Amino acid sequence: MQNLMKTPTHLLTDEQLSQLMTYFNEQYRSGSPVVSDVTFDLIYMPVLKSRLPHHPLITKVQPEAVNVINDRYQHKTPMLSTLKAYEHDEIQSFVDRCQQAANELGMTEELLYRVSPKLDGLAASYIAADEKIYTRGDGKYGNDITHLYHNGLKLVGDSNSNNIGEITVLQSYFEEKLKGSFAHPRNFVAGLANSDNLNDAGKQALTDNAIHLVFFNAINCPHISAAELLTNLESYCEQAKQHSPYLTDGTVIEVVNGTVKKHMGNNEHHHHWQIAKKSVGEVADVRIKGIEWNVGRNKITPVLLIEPTRLSGAMIQRVTAHHAGNVNNLGLGEGALISITRSGEIIPKILGSIEAVKPSIPTHCPCCSLPVHWVNDAITCVNNDCSERQVSAIEYHFSVIGVDLFGRQTVRKLVENGYSSVESIYPLSTVDLLGCGFGVGQSENLFTEIQKAKTTPINDYLILASLGIHSLGRGSSKKMLKHVSLSTITTMTADQLQAIDGFGELTAKNITTAIETKAEQISFLCNTLNLVNSMKPMSVLNEEDNLPLSGLYITFTGKMEQNRSDMCSEAERFGAVVQSSVGRNTTYLVIGSNVGATKLNAAKAKGVIIITEAEYNNLIAA
Structure with a gap:
């Protein structure tokens, strides 16, 4: 671990970063921290959130160290x-x-x-x-x-x-x-x-x-x-x-x-x-040395390059300005003096502009050089062939559905070799990946992740959210799929979407238009991935007799591929009574990985049917 601790975070692989963070947490919880709270929270945790957003240290309670001597x-x-x-x-x-x-x-x-x-x-x-x-x-x-x-x-x-x-x-x-x-x-x-x-x-x-x-x-x-x-x-x-x-x-x-x-x-x-x-931390006044304009899926984001400044325990050299409107309103640019802060696990934030300059906002995309378009406060590239937009879209897709190893540099190399869409990456073989310039080990690991993505059950709302459509994140995707299945979502009209609580007229129109343009990609993903219909359309749930789990008592145990809390909520919505432990009236014990013998033996002793997560998914999809 000492070598990993000396390695800059950007040079750590995802696996090394995960190992190091787990080690830090274990040492901290045992009362023998090897790095300070500030270093853990302000240097390492933001990197983990950016690269592995579904890591257990982020999505679950950070575990205390376990003293195996005690009960x-x-x-x-x-x-x-x-x-x-x-x-x-x-x-x-x-x-x-x-x-x-x-x-x-x-x-x-x-x-x-x-x-x-x-x-x-x-x-x-x-x-x-x-x-x-x-x-x-x-x-x-x-x-x-x-x-x-x-x-x-x-x-x-x-x-x-x-x-x-x-x-x-x-x-x-x-x-x-x-x-x-x-x-x-x-x-x-x-x-x-x-x-x-x-x-x-x-x-x-x-x-x-x-x-x-x-x-x-x-x-x-x-x-x-x-x-x-x-x-x-x-x-x-x-x-x-x-x-x-x-x-x-x-x-x-x-x-x-x-x-x-x-x-x-x-x-x-x-x-x-x-x-x-939590309280806002230290504040510093810094000079802007320049601005980078990063091309993303839906907008071109300005990142301020500042004089190296130590703030709340971390050396800060880059601060996001969020969008072009901010640059324009605050007068941000080379030579401007701004006030910034950083606290807890949040990224550095601009508090205000002390000495403004005349801003310079790109009129053309920094990547493909085509004219930019203003959408509200942001500038955006609308060229579907822009390589950086393609990189952002692919990276975002794999991040949302929980597939590792497809970071920005890896995806950029794939795009440079002609694999510029999500659909073009799933069929890749290890030979194809070797041809892109990846090493033998990395090629095998990437191929393994692709195969895992194809076989692991994935909730349909995650697939919809992974398309990267503006205003269509996980929550909005769940709302839509309560009314229409993913396979037929292209038939939904703007008026129908607007009728759903939470979707305004303009948002509904933009989402349905974007979905139409991604019809082929949606069809491909539905046919390629192990789709789980997490949301039965409401037309199916109108009558209690149609609830697929009506009258069943279900207990979940072990590590699941899906979010356990989401599975429990879904089961209750489908009519089941979800129990925290196995009882005499339990119908099914749904097991993931790492299941203890105690719960399995209890289920067997009570005659409870034991099924896997995949079998449970088949049960609710029937």
């Missing part, structure tokens, strides 16, 4: 992470989503929001009946750390019922007695939790009652209206920080109404009814 515990309810936000408009969007949920439920009373400090410690679950404490772990299984309780861990809150909270150390105690020996309070706590042999400092801190498990519902905090929250957001965040005796890492905002919480639900990573407001 593992399956949480009755998954312990999830919290969605992060840095800007006021992100909190506004969160509030809007909560209000939309309330409207869908027909509620008329005003929603209230709980504003509490985000404690920077180790998430844990307390089981009252056994007086046991478990870490969050990977969100599903935690590690037994009851030894901390036996050695003096103080419970803050009601210890007579099951509860969840954060294990943390009093900030005043850490500053006075531990700061010289330990880098961070969280690392100190994590080290104690993952060791059966407590160090002297840990023993003393526990004896001094300085380490607490603070139950979240015991934190005294205000319940306020949306208007009050949005008007005085920074004030409430500062109050939460100042009133906490523990180190904080932001502010947690959640809707109070339990019915709204249940309706909004969660994904595998976080609850939708809760968000963490």
Whole structure:
């Protein structure tokens, strides 16, 4: 790992990057970090998000280190992470989503929001009946750390019922007695939790009652209206920080109404009814040295080249300006002085222009040299034969459907060798790939990924979203496929699409026009890939008797090719009762990979039918 740590991120392969990030996380969770939080969050994590957006460290709860000496515990309810936000408009969007949920439920009373400090410690679950404490772990299984309780861990809150909270150390105690020996309070706590042999400092801190498990519902905090929250957001965040005796890492905002919480639900990573407001980090004033104009699928994006500037722990040399309209409005160009910030896992952001210049915006595509077109605030190349547009489209397709190894440089080499469309890449053989200049190993790996893409079940909405049509992402694709199948989607008219909630007149017209131009590609993908009809058209679901899973009780277990949360939601929509564990009335146990023997034996003992993910997909497609 030492060699990988010394390697610049752009020289790491995807596999090496994944291995390194997993190693960093394991060391951090065990209390022995090998890189700082800033380095992990601000240097490595953005690269992982860009190159491997479906990596478990991004889509799922980041797992705690597992001490195999202690017992593992399956949480009755998954312990999830919290969605992060840095800007006021992100909190506004969160509030809007909560209000939309309330409207869908027909509620008329005003929603209230709980504003509490985000404690920077180790998430844990307390089981009252056994007086046991478990870490969050990977969100599903935690590690037994009851030894901390036996050695003096103080419970803050009601210890007579099951509860969840954060294990943390009093900030005043850490500053006075531990700061010289330990880098961070969280690392100190994590080290104690993952060791059966407590160090002297840990023993003393526990004896001094300085380490607490603070139950979240015991934190005294205000319940306020949306208007009050949005008007005085920074004030409430500062109050939460100042009133906490523990180190904080932001502010947690959640809707109070339990019915709204249940309706909004969660994904595998976080609850939708809760968000963490993080503070904007450092700000720097920098000079622009130049602008690169990168040709993408739907627009040409300006990237500012700035003087190398260290900001929030990372050396920044490039900042996106998002679109040509921004360049024009802010007067961005060589010599301009701008203010930028960077915080958490977000990319560097322009706060404003201090000294503007007369902007120079391309009139012709930097790649194919044909005239650009303005679409709202963006300039775009409309030449379908533009090689950079082709590269962007292919790279985007494979990224959305979850196929690895097809990064920008790899795709660019394919396009340079004449394979300029998605349809031209799927038939490639290892000989073809060798002919493009790839090595033997890389050619074999690329060929393997192509074959995997053909055989692995892929949800139809991902295939539709992978076409790269403007305003047709995953969510909009799901909405469309509730009303029409992917194989017949070219028959949908703009008027029919506009009738679906969420599609305006212009958007509906643009989407249906774009779909018509991609009819051949859609047909090809439907015939080439292992398509899963994730959304039965509503005409099929009008009557309960037609629900394909009506009356069935289903449990999912193991690692699935699809998103587990999506599969559960889909099964419920198709009439099934989804169970978290195998019971006497369970009809099917749907298994992925890495299934434990306990659940399989339980299913066999109860006479439950065990089927694979592929067999389940056939069941709902029947």
